[in-house]
Amino acid sequence: MCGEVAPDRVGQRVALAGWVDTRRDHGGVVFVDLRDRAGKCQIVVNPERAPQAFAAVHGVRNEFVLRVEGEVVRRAPEAVNPSLPTGEVELQVDSLEVLSRCPPLPFQLDEEGVDETLRLRHRWLDLRRPRLQRNIGLRARMVSTIRRVMDAAGFLEIETPILAKPTPEGARDFLVPSRLQRGSFFALPQSPQIYKQLLVISGFDRYYQIARCFRDEDLRADRVQEITQLDVEMAFPDRETIFALMEEMAAAVWGECIDVSLETPFPRLTWHDADRLYGSDKPDLRFGLELADATAVTRDSGFGVFAGAEDVRYLTVPREYSRGELAQLETFAKEWGAPGLAYLIFGADGEIRSPVAKFLSEAEIEAVRAAPGSTVLFGAGPRELVSRVLGQLRLQLGQELGLIDETAWRFVWITDFPLLEWAEDEQRWAARHHPFTSPVPGSEGLLESDPGAAIAQAYDLVCNGVEIGGGSIRIHRQELQQRMFDVLRISAEEQRSRFGFLLDALAMGAPPHGGIAFGIDRMTMLVAGERNLRDVIAFPKNQAGVDPMTGAPSDVEPGQLAELGIRLAPGVGGTGGASG
Numbered sequence: 001m002c003g004e005v006a007p008d009r010v011g012q013r014v015a016l017a018g019w020v021d022t023r024r025d026h027g028g029v030v031f032v033d034l035r036d037r038a039g040k041c042q043i044v045v046n047p048e049r050a051p052q053a054f055a056a057v058h059g060v061r062n063e064f065v066l067r068v069e070g071e072v073v074r075r076a077p078e079a080v081n082p083s084l085p086t087g088e089v090e091l092q093v094d095s096l097e098v099l100s101r102c103p104p105l106p107f108q109l110d111e112e113g114v115d116e117t118l119r120l121r122h123r124w125l126d127l128r129r130p131r132l133q134r135n136i137g138l139r140a141r142m143v144s145t146i147r148r149v150m151d152a153a154g155f156l157e158i159e160t161p162i163l164a165k166p167t168p169e170g171a172r173d174f175l176v177p178s179r180l181q182r183g184s185f186f187a188l189p190q191s192p193q194i195y196k197q198l199l200v201i202s203g204f205d206r207y208y209q210i211a212r213c214f215r216d217e218d219l220r221a222d223r224v225q226e227i228t229q230l231d232v233e234m235a236f237p238d239r240e241t242i243f244a245l246m247e248e249m250a251a252a253v254w255g256e257c258i259d260v261s262l263e264t265p266f267p268r269l270t271w272h273d274a275d276r277l278y279g280s281d282k283p284d285l286r287f288g289l290e291l292a293d294a295t296a297v298t299r300d301s302g303f304g305v306f307a308g309a310e311d312v313r314y315l316t317v318p319r320e321y322s323r324g325e326l327a328q329l330e331t332f333a334k335e336w337g338a339p340g341l342a343y344l345i346f347g348a349d350g351e352i353r354s355p356v357a358k359f360l361s362e363a364e365i366e367a368v369r370a371a372p373g374s375t376v377l378f379g380a381g382p383r384e385l386v387s388r389v390l391g392q393l394r395l396q397l398g399q400e401l402g403l404i405d406e407t408a409w410r411f412v413w414i415t416d417f418p419l420l421e422w423a424e425d426e427q428r429w430a431a432r433h434h435p436f437t438s439p440v441p442g443s444e445g446l447l448e449s450d451p452g453a454a455i456a457q458a459y460d461l462v463c464n465g466v467e468i469g470g471g472s473i474r475i476h477r478q479e480l481q482q483r484m485f486d487v488l489r490i491s492a493e494e495q496r497s498r499f500g501f502l503l504d505a506l507a508m509g510a511p512p513h514g515g516i517a518f519g520i521d522r523m524t525m526l527v528a529g530e531r532n533l534r535d536v537i538a539f540p541k542n543q544a545g546v547d548p549m550t551g552a553p554s555d556v557e558p559g560q561l562a563e564l565g566i567r568l569a570p571g572v573g574g575t576g577g578a579s580g
C-alpha cells in the first residue's frame with residue numbers, strides 16, 4: 001500500500017497503485033504523491049532514469065489512477081517530511097502506467113467548506129478525502145468490535161424484515177405500496193422492536209442485530225431518516241446484566257476505535273435527578289455548573305413571579321455579568337421559552353445588584369448567596385420550562401466560559417424515566433419510550449389512577465451530552481400490555497388490528513424480556529469527533545432528505561403506479577426527480 005512504504009524497504013523494488021494526490025514539476029523531475037486507503041507515498045519520475053514513464057507522467061492530473069514500479073530510496077535530509085509516515089523515503093520510478101484518467105475536479109479534495117450538496121453529488125470523490133476515509137474505517141471497526149463482543153456473550157445475530165408493519169417509535173412511517181395486495185402498504189421498520197420481542201418469545205433468548213431503521217422525521221445535523229442501530233434483546237433480563245454488557249461493548253469500541261480506555265461501571269442518575277440538576281435527560285457531565293433549587297425558600301416571595309411559580313431554580317456563574325451580557329443571556333432564555341431572566345449579581349465590592357433584589361427577603365437572598373464576583377441566574381415557572389431554559393443556558397455558558405473538558409468522555413446511565421407523557425395536541429397520554437416498556441412493579445397500580453406518576457423500567461446511555469442508547473424491560477404479560485394500550489387510548493379494535501399478533505404471542509409462554517438499542521451513526525460521530533452525522537455515513541441524504549448523487553427520491557413510470565393502483569393527486573409529482 002502507498003501509505004506503508006517505510007524506511008525498512010529502502011533498496012527494495014516495489015509496485016504501487018493509487019490515486020494522484022498532487023503532482024509537482026521540479027526542473028525536469030516530476031514528483032507525484034500517490035495515495036491509497038493507507039496513506040501517501042512520494043514517487044519521483046526522472047527523465048534520465050525512466051524516459052517512458054516521464055513521457056507518460058506529463059499528462060497526469062489529480063485523481064488519475066496510476067500503477068508504478070521502482071526502487072525505494074531514502075530522501076535527501078532536506079526533503080524529509082516528518083508529518084508523513086512515509087516521509088523519509090520516496091520511490092524512484094522505473095515504469096509508470098496510467099490506469100484511469102480524471103477530468104478537472106468539481107472541488108479539490110483538500111478544500112475546506114465545500115458546499116455539502118456538491119460534495120454529496122460527487123460522493124465518490126468526497127469519500128476519497130482522508131477524513132471521510134478515516135470515519136468510514138472507524139465505523140467498520142466499531143461494527144466488527146460490537147459483533148465480537150455480542151457473539152462472545154452468546155447473542156445470535158438474526159435479521160428481521162424491512163418490509164414490515166408499522167412499529168411505534170414516535171416518528172412517521174415510510175410506506176411501501178404492495179403490488180400483490182393492491183391498496184395495502186408495508187411500513188419500513190422504525191425499529192425491529194416487536195420482531196425482537198417475538199424472537200425472544202420464540203426461544204432465541206439472546207438476540208442482536210446491526211439493524212437499519214427508518215424514521216420519517218425532519219432532518220438536523222444530528223438526525224437522519226435512515227439510521228443503523230445495534231439492537232439487543234434478551235430473555236430473563238436483569239438491568240444489571242444489560243448495563244454490564246453494554247458497558248463492555250462501549251469500552252471495547254472506544255478502546256479499539258480511538259485507543260481510549262473507559263472506566264466502568266458508568267455512573268447513574270435517575271431521570272428525576274438529571275432533570276433537577278442539569279435540566280436535561282441527556283446531561284453533559286464534562287462540566288459542573290449544576291442547577292440549584294430555590295422553590296421552597298421562594299414559596300412566599302415578595303417577588304410575584306417566584307411566589308406563583310411551580311418551580312424556581314438557579315445557576316450560579318462565577319462571573320459578574322454586565323448589563324449588555326445579561327441582555328444577551330435574556331434573549332437566549334427567551335428563545336427557549338422563558339418570559340424573562342431574573343438575576344442577582346453579588347459584586348466583588350460586596351454590593352448586590354439586581355432589579356428584583358428589593359422584592360426578596362433576607363432569607364431568600366441568603367439561600368442563594370454566592371461568592372463575591374458571581375451572578376445568579378433564575379428560572380421560574382412550570383418545571384418543564386425551567387428545565388428547558390436553564391438546561392440550555394447551562395450548556396451555552398459551559399461553552400462560553402470554556403468549562404467543557406473537550407478531551408473527556410463522560411458516560412452516564414439515566415434511569416427511572418416517567419412511563420408516560422401528556423400529549424397536549426391529542427389530549428391523551430403517550431408512551432415516553434414505546435408502548436411495550438414495563439412500569440416498575442410499584443407503578444403498575446398507577447396506570448389508571450395517576451398515569452403521569454408511573455415510572456418506567458427504561459434507561460438511556462448518555463455520552464458527553466449525547467444520547468447514544470436506550471432501552472427498557474418490556475411488558476411480558478398480555479393483560480398488562482392491554483392495560484397499557486387502554487391507557488394510551490388505543491381502542492380494542494385497533495389493539496387487535498395493529499398488535500393482535502403480539503398480544504397473542506404474549507399469551508403463549510412469553511418469558512420476561514428486555515433490551516436496548518444503540519445508534520451506530522451517533523456513536524461513530526462521537527468517536528470520530530464529527531458534528532454532522534452525514535460525515536460518518538457513506539451515502540447519506542442531504543438536509544432535504546434527497547440523495548443529490550442518484551436523485552432519489554424520483555418519480556416513477558405511470559405504468560408502475562397503475563400496477564400499484566395508485567394515482568397522484570393533481571399538482572403532485574412529475575417534476576423529473578426531487579433533486580431537479
Ligand code: ASP
Binds near residue numbers: 190193470471515517
Ligand atoms: N426500540 C427502541 C429504539 O429503537 C430501543 C429498545 O427499546 O430496545 O429506540
